[in-house]
Amino acid sequence: MDLSLARIRCLTSFLPRYTRPTIHIAGTNGKGSTTAFVDSILRHAGFLTGRFNSPHLVSIRDSILLDGHPISPDDYNQAFQSVATANQIGDCRCTNFELQTATALLVFERGFVDVAILEVGLGGRLDATNVIPDDVVLVSGISSIDLDHQAVLGDTLEQIAVEKAGIARTGRPCVLGVQSSQEVMDTVQKSVSAAGGRFIYVSEQVQQTRTTIGxxxxxxxxxxxLAVALVEALMQTPSLRQVRLEQVARGLSLVTWPGRLEWINYSKYTDRGRDTWLLADGAHNPASAEALAQYLASLPISRPRSFVVSISQSPLKSPRSTLEVILLAGDRVAVVPFGPVDGMPWVKPHDPTVVLQAAKELVGASGEAVMRGDLGSALNWAADDHPVVVVTGSLYLIADLYRLLLPRWP
Incomplete structure (x- = not known):
């Protein structure tokens, strides 16, 4: 993977200059959820928002949202064609992600959004989203940082933190979310200061509030x-209308974010005679798997628990490193490969036989692990006499779940 801003800088030189006020968010885990919170708060405060997330789920269009909704096929095709033409004229040779990023920026520019919220794809410093001009960035945010994509970002937390902090801008606030590592906090603060930015840390001390989150x-x-702190920093911009506390509370409570601890009544989409609930979560690394494991431990789910899992290929990350955080002895696991990813042909599932072997070792003789060729048969096996099935290991597997249910999706 060749992380570089050279290609997308070439591309954007052939497109209208991007001018929309922007919140830029990086991180290892939680950055997508943070964008969803920020988007929801601002929309409930009356802002017209644009949001760019990656990866997409069912369609490549659902990574680009206007006012909380994926853009229409016509709007997407028109913007993408302009970007593709510019790429060809300039012989920029952009990657698919760079083309998608430029498409999102063009959509937001044409839509004249009040505020755009951009999620970094990978790292930060050399990520395609970091092509945006310095003057449009009103505030940067960094969610939880952990080890991931070490082959690209570096082997240590310090190296990864430096890459994430590369989105900081001179004279602008950069808000760091709650971290478990003092090394990460120190590194980000040093990097933000070196960039001439204003470092803000979100204290882990939780304030008492009656606000619920969705x-x-x-x-x-x-x-x-982190989202609230970003909005507070945003409100220091004199030209923007203020956000009231009740709008913050409403935005936090009504937020949605597909594929993150999402409950789905599977019985509504099948002919099963009794209720079966799916818990869909795209946990794909040890840190996000730990969040899932803690949530599962808080639920009154009887043993043995039942899972459907798929893991994507990733250098320096073994299937076991993710699964060992989630699976317990005695669990039931169906391993299935996820299907082709729209617009991202390089993304492949990990060898299912390797995933299966890791699952068998973790659930032990008292558990059961099987391989299934498709998601439908895996779900039927996992749901047999089990009211809850956890579908996890990759957002691409969650995307397959949506596609499976799409004909009868609300």
Whole structure:
């Protein structure tokens, strides 16, 4: 993987200059949830928002949202064609992600959004989203940092933190979310100061409040706090209208974010005679798996628990490193490969036989692990006499779940 801003800088030189006020968010885990919180708060305060997330789920269009909704096929095709033409004229040779990023920026520019919220794809410093001009960035945010994508970002937390902090801008606030590592906090603060930015840390001390949040899991409290701190920093911009406390509360409570501890009544989409609930979560690394494990431990789910899992290929990350955080002895696991990813042909599932072997070792003789060729048969096996099935290991597997249910999706 060749992380570089050279190609997308070439591309954007052939497109209208991007001018929309922007919140830029990086991190290892929680950055997508944070964008969802920020988006929801601002929309409930009357802002017209644009939001760019990656990866997409069912369609490549659902990574680009206007006012909380995926853009229409016509709007997407028109913007993408402009970007593709510019890429060809300039011989920029952009990657698919760079083309998608430029498409999102063009959509937001044409839509004249009040505020755009951009999620970094990978790292930060050399990520395609970091092509945006310095003057449009009103505030940067960094969610939880952990080891992930070490082959690209570096082997240590310090190296990864430096890459994430590369989105900081001179004279602008950069808000760091709650971290478990003092080394990360020190590194980000040093990097932000070196960039001439204003460092803000979201204290882990939780303030008493009656506000509820719409996303499940205790880890979402930290993401919500980061989102609120970003909005507070945003409100220091004189030209923007202020956000009232009741609008913050409403935005936090009504937020949605597919595939993150999301409960789905599977019985509504099948002919099963009794209720079966799916818990869909895209946990794909040890840190996000730990958040899932803590949530599962808080639920009154009888043993043995039942899972459907798929893991994507990733250098320096073994299937066991994720699964060992979630699975317990005695659990039931169906391993299944996820299907082709729209617009991302390089993304592949990990060898199912390797995933299966890891699952068998973890659930032990008292558990059961099987391989299934498709998600439908895996779900039927996992749901047999089990009212709850956890579908996890990759957001691409969650995307397959949506596609499976799409004909009868609300």
């Amino acid at each position: 996303l499940q899991g205790t880890h979402q409290v930290s993401n919500a706090k």
